[in-house]
Amino acid sequence: xxxxxYLVNGISLGSVYAIIALGYTMVYGIAKMLNFAHGDVIMVGxxxxxxxxxxxxxxxxxxxxxxxxxxTVLGVVIERVAYxxxxxxxxxxxxxxxxxxxxxLQNMAxxxxxxxxxxxxxxxxxxPITLADGALVISxxxxxxxxxxxxxxxxxxxxxxxSKSGRAxxxxxxxxxxxxLMGVNVNSTIALTFAIGSALAAIAGVLLCSSxxxxxxxxxxxxxxxxxxxxxxxxxxSIPGAFIGGILLGVIEILGRAYISSQLSDAIVFAVLIIVLxxxxxxxxxxxxxxxx
Numbered sequence: 001x002x003x004x005x006y007l008v009n010g011i012s013l014g015s016v017y018a019i020i021a022l023g024y025t026m027v028y029g030i031a032k033m034l035n036f037a038h039g040d041v042i043m044v045g046x047x048x049x050x051x052x053x054x055x056x057x058x059x060x061x062x063x064x065x066x067x068x069x070x071x072t073v074l075g076v077v078i079e080r081v082a083y084x085x086x087x088x089x090x091x092x093x094x095x096x097x098x099x100x101x102x103x104x105l106q107n108m109a110x111x112x113x114x115x116x117x118x119x120x121x122x123x124x125x126x127x128p129i130t131l132a133d134g135a136l137v138i139s140x141x142x143x144x145x146x147x148x149x150x151x152x153x154x155x156x157x158x159x160x161x162x163s164k165s166g167r168a169x170x171x172x173x174x175x176x177x178x179x180x181l182m183g184v185n186v187n188s189t190i191a192l193t194f195a196i197g198s199a200l201a202a203i204a205g206v207l208l209c210s211s212x213x214x215x216x217x218x219x220x221x222x223x224x225x226x227x228x229x230x231x232x233x234x235x236x237x238s239i240p241g242a243f244i245g246g247i248l249l250g251v252i253e254i255l256g257r258a259y260i261s262s263q264l265s266d267a268i269v270f271a272v273l274i275i276v277l278x279x280x281x282x283x284x285x286x287x288x289x290x291x292x293x
Contacts (some may be wrong), residue, residue, distance in 0.1 A: 005136055006258045007251060012142040012211060012259045013251020015149035015272055020227030021158060021234070021242035029237035030173045033094050035099035037078060039224015043109060045071045045202030046209045046219060050120055060123035065293070067202045075198025076191050083194075084187065093259030102221075109217035122210040141211040148207065152200065155244045167190055173237070206224040222266070226253070229273045235283030244284055 020042060027032050027035045045067045052063035086094050126140030160166035168189045171179035180186050199222075209222060211214050226249060234245025249269060256268040276283060 002258075006254050008136075008138055008142060008250030009092050010125040010254035012139075012145050012193045012250070013254060014230075014247035015145045015174040015213070016204050016208045016223065016246075017250050018149050018243045018246025019200050019207070020223060021246045022152065022239060023200045023204075024228055025196050025234075025236050025238060025242040026156075026169075026193050027224060028231070030169050030285070031083075031190045033083065034098065034199070034228070035078075035083075036095070036224070036228070037082075037105060038197065039220040039222075040102050040105035040109075041071050041074060041078075041198050041201040042205035042208065042220035043215075043217060043226060044074060044105060044205070044220075045177040046120065046205035046215050047109060047113060048202070049206050049209075049216055050118060053123065054121055055180040060125075062217070064203070064206055067206060071202035072195045077199075078198075080194040083144070084190075100103055102286045103254055106217045106221070107187070112219065113217065115217065118215040120209040120213045120215045122213060123206060124210050139211075141207070145207045145211065149243070149246075150202065153239060156196075156239050165189070169193060224268075226269055229269055232273060232283055233276050235285035238283070238285040241283055241285035251284045264278040 020038065023038055024035070027033060027038070044119065048067040048070050049060075049063040052058045052066050053060055058066075078101055081092070082097050083094065086097060122141060124140045124144050126144055128140050129138040130136070130141065132139070160170060168179070168184045171182065172186055172189050173186050176186050179189075192261065203226075204223075205220065221253040227246065230245035230249040231242050232245070233249055234241030234243065236242075252272055253265050253269050260268065
């Protein structure tokens with residue numbers, strides 16, 4: 001049962017990575033940029049829930065809704081203030097700006113909440129499931145995380161395929177110039193992409209801290225980087241790829257921590273990235289794009 005327990009924990013952690021990776025892959029697929037501040041939006045979302053639920057005594061559902069709203073607005077503001085002026089700048093300039101935004105959010109959290117680790121109270125009320133006469137216990141956090149990940153992925157795919165805004169996103173991802181000539185508001189579409197990605201980051205932050213109940217201004221940094229690895233692993237720009245990459249990466253990390261070394265678990269994750277880039281640079285579901293010159 002030990003292996004199955006590790007597998008369940010890996011799928012739970014991978015589901016969090018998948019939710020975060022969905023935000024990465026949407027922004028990259030549509031705006032063609034890597035938002036490395038995305039991990040810190042996770043931290044902001046978790047701190048909002050911490051403040052509203054533990055600090056103000058609001059119901060968890062209200063705290064989560066407030067967190068999603070705050071992160072959605074934050075994502076739009078970041079895009080408008082930091083990224084929109086660099087829409088036609090070099091990729092290096094955008095990357096440096098993203099790192100700057102990341103440090104800005106971390107230091108704002110340090111000023112407001114301090115550097116001490118906060119104890120995060122789980123907002124999940126689903127009871128655990130006990131199997132095999134108590135040999136295997138699946139926590140409520142695991143159940144909610146996996147179900148939320150599947151629902152979010154299916155919802156995003158349906159949104160992209162059937163909604164007008166989703167089709168606009170697909171058009172911008174194919175050719176933003178042609179989409180603008182066809183009447184698509186490119187700026188609004190990219191802003192909507194950041195809004196959706198940041199809302200998903202808020203949900204991921206709540207689920208992550210509910211499973212691992214500690215919170216600091218640096219909570220989102222490493223999960224954000226690992227989620228980027230998951231997005232590349234699955235094929236960045238692909239929604240199903242982000243889901244598959246997140247699940248696989250979570251399982252690899254937990255199994256590596258259990259059977260190889262807990263100290264080397266992060267190194268194993270990044271070794272996977274190197275191997276994927278060497279063997280299949282486009283990822284599992286990524287497609288090779290031919291650039292016309």
